[in-house]
Amino acid sequence: MWAYESVFYQIYPLGFCGAPFENDGVTVHRIRKVLDWIPHIKKLGVNAIYFSPVFESDTHGYNTRDYGKIDCRLGTNADFKEVCDALHKEGIRIILDGVFNHVGRGFFAFQDVLKNRTNSRYKDWFHISFDGNSNYNDGLWYEGWEGNYDLVKLNLRNEEVINHIFDNIRGWVNEFDIDGLRLDVAYCLDKDFLKRLRCLCNGIKPDFLLLGELLHGDYNQFVNNDMLHSATNYACYKGLYSSFNCMNMFEIIHSLLQQFGPEDWTRYKGMHLLSFVDNHDVTRVASILNNSNHLPLIYTLAFTMPGIPCVYYGSEWGAKARKEDGDPALRACFDAPLWNTLTDHISRLADIKKLNRALNYGSFRSILLTNHQCIFERSFENERILIAINAGDYPYNANFNAGQQFADELLTGSTMDFSQGTVLAPYTSYIWKMRE
Numbered sequence: 314m315w316a317y318e319s320v321f322y323q324i325y326p327l328g329f330c331g332a333p334f335e336n337d338g339v340t341v342h343r344i345r346k347v348l349d350w351i352p353h354i355k356k357l358g359v360n361a362i363y364f365s366p367v368f369e370s371d372t373h374g375y376n377t378r379d380y381g382k383i384d385c386r387l388g389t390n391a392d393f394k395e396v397c398d399a400l401h402k403e404g405i406r407i408i409l410d411g412v413f414n415h416v417g418r419g420f421f422a423f424q425d426v427l428k429n430r431t432n433s434r435y436k437d438w439f440h441i442s443f444d445g446n447s448n449y450n451d452g453l454w455y456e457g458w459e460g461n462y463d464l465v466k467l468n469l470r471n472e473e474v475i476n477h478i479f480d481n482i483r484g485w486v487n488e489f490d491i492d493g494l495r496l497d498v499a500y501c502l503d504k505d506f507l508k509r510l511r512c513l514c515n516g517i518k519p520d521f522l523l524l525g526e527l528l529h530g531d532y533n534q535f536v537n538n539d540m541l542h543s544a545t546n547y548a549c550y551k552g553l554y555s556s557f558n559c560m561n562m563f564e565i566i567h568s569l570l571q572q573f574g575p576e577d578w579t580r581y582k583g584m585h586l587l588s589f590v591d592n593h594d595v596t597r598v599a600s601i602l603n604n605s606n607h608l609p610l611i612y613t614l615a616f617t618m619p620g621i622p623c624v625y626y627g628s629e630w631g632a633k634a635r636k637e638d639g640d641p642a643l644r645a646c647f648d649a650p651l652w653n654t655l656t657d658h659i660s661r662l663a664d665i666k667k668l669n670r671a672l673n674y675g676s677f678r679s680i681l682l683t684n685h686q687c688i689f690e691r692s693f694e695n696e697r698i699l700i701a702i703n704a705g706d707y708p709y710n711a712n713f714n715a716g717q718q719f720a721d722e723l724l725t726g727s728t729m730d731f732s733q734g735t736v737l738a739p740y741t742s743y744i745w746k747m748r749e
Contacts, residue, residue, distance in 0.1 A: 314542060315361075315406065316493065316522045317585045318673045320616075320663040321623035322359040325593040326367050327374050328644025329626060332386035334372055336419075342388035347396045353650035355403055357629060358663025362400060363408040363495050363524075365593055367393060373640065374410070375497060376417025376463050380481035390488060397489040408522060409485060411494035413478055414501045415457070415464040418449070423465050427451060438474050440466055458498065469503040479513050486517050493522025499535060499544065500527050507540040524587060536584055546586035546620055548572065553590055553614060554598060557607040557704055562687040565614065566679050569689075573619045573677040582676075588620035591628055593644050600633040606740040609658045610702050613724075613742035616662040617691065617700040619677050629656045658724075665723045665744055671696040681713045686737060688713060697747040698723075703737035711735040720745035 326332075330343035344367070354362070366374025369382045383393045397407050416423060422435035430436075430453070431443055445454025448462045458464040467474050485491050494514075496502065502525075514521040525535050527544040536544050549568050556565040572581045590598040590611050599608060608631060616622045630651040634642040666672050675691035675698070682688075685705035691698045699720065703709050715731040722729050723744040729735075737743070 314520050314522065314585075316520075316524075316543065316621055318667060319361045319406070319621060320359050320666055321361045321363055321408070321587065321621060322354055322357065323363045323365065323589075323592060323623055323625045325365040325374075325626070325644045326387055327365075327384070328593070328641065328646060330387060331646035332384070334641065336369070336371055336378075336384070336386060338385060340385040340389065342392050344383065344387040344392050344396055348399055350650055351399060351403055351405075353652070354405065356652075356660060357624070357656065358660050358667065359624070360404055360667065361406040361408060361492070363623065364410065366410045366412055368412075371417035371419045371463065375412050376415075376419070377412055378417050378419040379421070380478070381484055394489055397491070401490060406492035407489065408493045408495050408524065409489075409491050410497055411482070412497040413467065413469070413506075414498045415466045418463055418465060420465065423455075426453075435473075437471055438468055440468060458501065469506040475506065475509065479510075482510075482513065483517060486521075492518070492520075493524065495524045495526065496541070497526055499525030499541065500530060504535075504540065507535065511540055532581055532584065532586065536581075536586075543585050543587055543621060546572075546588050549586075549618070550589065550595070553611055554601050557611060558601075558603045560704060561684050562682060562702070562704065563684065566682050566687050566689065569618055569677055570679060575676060575678055584619075586620045587623050588615045588618055589623045589625070590615050592623075592625050593640075594636075595643070596636045597625070597628050597632055597634045597643065599628065599631040600635050605631075606706075607704060608655055610704055610740065610742050612655075612659050612662060613700065613702060613744070616659075616666050617672055617698075617744060619675075619691075622662075622666060624659060629659050631655050661724055669696065669698060669723075669746065670694070671698045681711055683709075685709070686711065695749065699743075699745040699747065701735075701737055701743040701745070703739060703741050706739050708739060709737040711737050715745075715747070717747045717749075719748045721748065 330346050369379040369384045370376050383390050422438045425435050426433040440456035442454040456466040523541045525541040525544040528547045532544050535541050552565040552568045556562050627647055630653050671691045671693040675693035678690045680688045680690055686703050686709050688701040718732050720729040723746055729745055
């Protein structure tokens, strides 16, 4: 599938475009800002964009009012179609956030229930008890997502609900030609619904991607031939930054060995999970790393570990924001993209990732591991790539059997002669492609 050979870029449109938090009902064509960023996105080496919610919502996008209408704070359907057409013209695929577990209180069907109570034809679209009361004093109780009553849980066993969602997905493909969906809180979704969704999408468009947001549990329960193609690799998210902050590379490498290593008992061998160092829900990586020298190194790791790398807008140049400062801080509006040494490094990583099948499909094997250094191998068919990282502030003499004498150092374009010894410079990463 195309996604397994791609580099993703996440944009949270309401924040990216500087839209007001509350839906004020005023149509402003803010989404067209993406058009100005296309040269930057292309230079970065990205070939797929994941857009967080774009459809009409009460506030933050995940409390949907209308699945068929672009949020007025972002503009119109015609505006977004122009953006999608421009991205597709540049070879950039489009993934939309599919928020199907819940809707906002402003969703038309829920508003009808509040108005017509037991006489509403939509009362079975939700999990409602007319004998209770809500936090909003509605005179009825309903299930909200994880106790958040601005997020009204949908009944995904109701055929009308399923048909409403499926009709809108068909509409998104017809109108915007989207290439896949990222399913919000996929771990909450009914598994029979997911199976039907996979069946639907297989018939709508070849290689239509279904990527699930999974925070915990066994990913095999959701990522398989009947449901999702991929999921967010939250199981490795903390290990990525914690390995550098604690100066303990064993943490992340052992996690990767458990997921993708050579042993038969590994959990996710052959899976293509979404790798990320930050996103719209967590502290930006530049704010969470103790040592800024580790920023390029953590991206090298994220791009060369098994999976699909995803960069969150602004983090490619080291933008900072902390979770405790609130969601608006994490979902900032930048006047224009920046380019610096980190951005340049990520751009080189993106090109290397896309061009080497071992990084897209290869096995994972640890070759050398200390608290401050790691070297691991990705191999596929006749292609072998070694990745080395020195997180220490000192040169490290790495003694290991490379298997071959010469390699091309892909990050710098130089040639490596392993017979001369291997010294890893401080705060440096290497990607060696072994020569036959």
